[in-house]
Amino acid sequence: MNAAVLSVSRGIARVTGAALGPYQTAVIRIGFSATWLLFLLRELPHRDELYGPDGPWSHELAEQLTADNGAFTALMWSDGRAWFEIVYALAVLSSVLLLLGWRTRTMSVLFMVGVLSLQNRSVFMGDGGDNVIHLMSIYLVLTRCSQVWSLDARRARRAAEARARGERVTDRVGPVLWCAGGFLLLTVVLAGGLDGDWFVPALLWAVWVALGLWWVVERGAEGGQPRILLDVVTNIVHNGALVVIMAEACLIYATAGWYKIQGSRWQDGTAVYYPLQLDYFSPWPALSDLLAASGTMVMLITYGTVAVQVAFPFTLFNRRVKNVLLAVMMTEHAVIAVTLGLPFFSLAMIAADAVFLPTSFLRRLGGWAARVRGRLSGRGPAAAPAGAPAGSGAGRPATVPGPRGEEDGGPAGAGAADGKGPEHTHVGFRA
Amino acid sequence: MDAYDKGSGARRGQDGPAGPDGPDGAVDSTETGGSAGIAEAIGSAEVTGSAEVTGSAGSSVAAEGPAQASGADGADGADGADGADGADGADGAAEGAVATAPEEAGPAVEGAAAQPPAPRTGVAALSPRYQVGAVVALAVVAVAVCAHIGLVFLHVAPSNTLTKQHGSVVDEWVFPEFEQNWKLFAPNPLQQNVSVQVRAEVSTAGGEIRTTGWYDLSAEDGRAIDGNPLPSHTQQNELRRAWDFFVASHDSEDRPVGLRGALSETYLRRIALLRLDRHDAAGPGGVVERVQYRSRTTNVKPPPWSGEKVSDRPTLRELPWWSVAAETGGADAGRAGREGGAA
Numbered sequence: 001m002n003a004a005v006l007s008v009s010r011g012i013a014r015v016t017g018a019a020l021g022p023y024q025t026a027v028i029r030i031g032f033s034a035t036w037l038l039f040l041l042r043e044l045p046h047r048d049e050l051y052g053p054d055g056p057w058s059h060e061l062a063e064q065l066t067a068d069n070g071a072f073t074a075l076m077w078s079d080g081r082a083w084f085e086i087v088y089a090l091a092v093l094s095s096v097l098l099l100l101g102w103r104t105r106t107m108s109v110l111f112m113v114g115v116l117s118l119q120n121r122s123v124f125m126g127d128g129g130d131n132v133i134h135l136m137s138i139y140l141v142l143t144r145c146s147q148v149w150s151l152d153a154r155r156a157r158r159a160a161e162a163r164a165r166g167e168r169v170t171d172r173v174g175p176v177l178w179c180a181g182g183f184l185l186l187t188v189v190l191a192g193g194l195d196g197d198w199f200v201p202a203l204l205w206a207v208w209v210a211l212g213l214w215w216v217v218e219r220g221a222e223g224g225q226p227r228i229l230l231d232v233v234t235n236i237v238h239n240g241a242l243v244v245i246m247a248e249a250c251l252i253y254a255t256a257g258w259y260k261i262q263g264s265r266w267q268d269g270t271a272v273y274y275p276l277q278l279d280y281f282s283p284w285p286a287l288s289d290l291l292a293a294s295g296t297m298v299m300l301i302t303y304g305t306v307a308v309q310v311a312f313p314f315t316l317f318n319r320r321v322k323n324v325l326l327a328v329m330m331t332e333h334a335v336i337a338v339t340l341g342l343p344f345f346s347l348a349m350i351a352a353d354a355v356f357l358p359t360s361f362l363r364r365l366g367g368w369a370a371r372v373r374g375r376l377s378g379r380g381p382a383a384a385p386a387g388a389p390a391g392s393g394a395g396r397p398a399t400v401p402g403p404r405g406e407e408d409g410g411p412a413g414a415g416a417a418d419g420k421g422p423e424h425t426h427v428g429f430r431a
Numbered sequence: 432m433d434a435y436d437k438g439s440g441a442r443r444g445q446d447g448p449a450g451p452d453g454p455d456g457a458v459d460s461t462e463t464g465g466s467a468g469i470a471e472a473i474g475s476a477e478v479t480g481s482a483e484v485t486g487s488a489g490s491s492v493a494a495e496g497p498a499q500a501s502g503a504d505g506a507d508g509a510d511g512a513d514g515a516d517g518a519d520g521a522d523g524a525a526e527g528a529v530a531t532a533p534e535e536a537g538p539a540v541e542g543a544a545a546q547p548p549a550p551r552t553g554v555a556a557l558s559p560r561y562q563v564g565a566v567v568a569l570a571v572v573a574v575a576v577c578a579h580i581g582l583v584f585l586h587v588a589p590s591n592t593l594t595k596q597h598g599s600v601v602d603e604w605v606f607p608e609f610e611q612n613w614k615l616f617a618p619n620p621l622q623q624n625v626s627v628q629v630r631a632e633v634s635t636a637g638g639e640i641r642t643t644g645w646y647d648l649s650a651e652d653g654r655a656i657d658g659n660p661l662p663s664h665t666q667q668n669e670l671r672r673a674w675d676f677f678v679a680s681h682d683s684e685d686r687p688v689g690l691r692g693a694l695s696e697t698y699l700r701r702i703a704l705l706r707l708d709r710h711d712a713a714g715p716g717g718v719v720e721r722v723q724y725r726s727r728t729t730n731v732k733p734p735p736w737s738g739e740k741v742s743d744r745p746t747l748r749e750l751p752w753w754s755v756a757a758e759t760g761g762a763d764a765g766r767a768g769r770e771g772g773a774a
Contacts, residue, residue: 012554012569013553013554016565017553017555018553042663043663046663046665049665049669050664050665056673056698056702056705057698058701061698061701064690065690072607072608124668124669124672124698125664125665125668125669126664126668127664127667127668128613128615131610131612138609196607197607197608228557228561229557229561229565232565232568233568236565236569236572240572240573244576244579247580251587252613255588255613255614260616260617260618263617263618263619265620265622266617266619268737271616272620277731277732278621278624279649279650279653279656280652282656282657283656283657283658285657292734298734341667343660343662
């Protein structure tokens with residue numbers, strides 16, 4: 001009984017005290033924004049046909065469908081070319097800035113607006129990859145995904161250093177962004193641009209209010225109660241969103257796996273052969289033929305795929321097995337990217353998988369990336385601040401494994417820095 | 432988590448006034464795995480503090496750290512070992528930490544204690560009044576997370592007892608933004624190549640009516656995808672999904688079902704015009720008056736090792752001729768408008 005109470009209180013302390021999985025949330029932030037950015041750049045020549053006002057799925061058609069289902073898209077606010085170009089450019093820009101982790105919370109909102117605007121404008125252009133990015137762009141808004149590997153983390157660290165030297169740190173960009181955001185939001189609401197489904201408008205307002213609250217409590221005393229409460233609530237929301245992201249990834253695999261089990265082709269071991277023979281999914285026919293040449297090989301891959309997809313959610317209870325399956329699934333998606341000609345779908349899935357990567361691996365990856373960057377920029381490893389993994393600034397080796405053996409989404413950050421517009425750094429480190 | 436919280440406090444200490452070299456040997460010696468274990472020990476001790484809700488928000492960590500570490504009871508000791516366990520793959524030094532975590536915690540914390548304390552986080556740092564707020568937030572988020580996951584689960588699950596009774600609740604929440612479909616190549620992968628073709632009736636500059644040959648749009652897509660490492664959605668999804676959309680929103684007699692049926696026809700007409708225009712099917716001075724679609728569905732040949740036989744005769748589906756006056760008229764009007772604007 002006592003032990004139960006103790007473990008519950010420990011659990012509460014854990015989910016309120018820190019935004020868990022700082023490396024995992026950072027890596028999916030980078031993964032999804034990079035996937036969407038690369039997609040937008042690749043489709044730059046085709047953007048009109050996909051989402052433009054004169055594309056085959058015309059503005060009028062989109063208007064009728066969104067009026068019916070209430071989906072959010074800023075592209076319905078005007079059928080002008082200029083507006084379309086602005087939205088597309090903003091979608092590209094917000095992806096870049098989210099990737100870098102600049103004003104991350106605000107950028108994650110803009111990123112979501114860009115993703116939903118384009119995808120909901122032309123729903124019949126998308127595939128599974130778009131679907132993943134669509135969902136994750138919403139979930140990302142609720143996370144503190146810039147605790148590491150971001151410009152925000154660097155800014156927070158520098159601000160803390162400046163404060164330690166007794167300097168005053170004032171943030172001007174945050175309030176400006178906040179005011180601009182509020183003005184835009186109000187304008188759109190008054191113009192009737194958010195009259196569809198209630199969810200996205202509610203989310204936009206909630207984030208805006210939360211950012212305002214942060215700015216207010218930031219001005220209060222360090223360690224003040226309202227500030228700590230806000231920090232706690234932000235941590236809770238982050239941790240909840242992280243659970244949802246992980247559950248979503250599990251649902252994707254479980255659905256894909258369990259439905260496959262019911263299919264006769266997955267049962268007789270030939271399923272993998274067929275997509276490779278479809279004109280729309282065989283960019284390299286010779287490669288497809290090679291893969292399809294051996295019946296035994298096809299059968300093994302077919303059964304293996306189902307087994308891995310069905311098993312994955314359960315392996316989360318065992319760290320080692322989970323990591324093996326993670327590697328298998330990432331490899332399979334990399335292969336799918338090439339053989340089925342689905343690079344962006346595969347990238348999105350790999351990004352989703354990355355939320356399950358162990359902290360120790362991610363930190364090693366970060367250290368490695370920082371070294372490469374340092375070498376590329378011709379400076380020493382000491383001068384690799386922004387992308388550097390935890391502790392490089394504090395003289396701590398980057399290869400320290402996660403503190404707990406059982407669970408990766410681990411501990412680590414104390415919510416030192418997050419994407420809040422207004423500055424707040426109460427713990428002088430990020431990671 | 433707390434482990435790193437404390438770890439961070441120590442690290443911050445190193446960065447503090449004492450200089451980056453670290454205040455003393457105790458911290459240095461716990462640089463690797465060992466420090467994680469120790470930090471965990473402290474962390475769990477601190478959690479006990481929070482469970483007791485001492486309301487010690489204002490008091491400094493420096494002061495209570497050692498006190499809590501020494502006051503660690505049996506459970507805490509076990510926890511400390513637990514934490515060190517997690518780290519013990521790191522190096523041999525961690526082994527020592529396992530055995531002596533509580534003792535070593537003392538010096539490590541003192542190292543940190545020499546520095547200004549880090550503010551506490553989490554519910555433990557809140558006064559009882561604010562803790563109520565935190566607990567409410569926790570409950571709300573917990574319920575929301577469970578509800579969301581549950582509803583999305585019911586959305587992706589097959590039709591079942593619950594969705595038959597409460598399907599509208601699920602749809603209400605999931606649509607439009609959380610809609611998802613993960614039946615990827617399931618239950619069975621598509622085993623047919625659907626080739627969508629289109630032809631047009633063109634009124635030429637000379638005033639005659641001419642019917643073009645069939646353009647195999649799917650084959651064009653296929654050629655664009657061949658050898659392309661980054662196929663565009665316009666090649667891979669546009670026509671393919673437009674055709675799926677048409678099939679799904681029409682009955683077997685090709686009659687549209689609901690709003691979506693009508694939308695899908697307009698969509699296909701506009702795709703036809705776009706693609707025909709690329710081929711300049713209307714010729715100089717000609718105008719496309721009507722278009723006709725047909726689909727040619729061929730079974731994928733079963734793999735050679737399976738011994739299965741399927742018919743290799745394609746199935747044809749021919750749609751009626753559709754007038755595109757509304758679309759071309761609109762386009763013409765638009766063009767005229769632009770030209771007028773330019774002039």
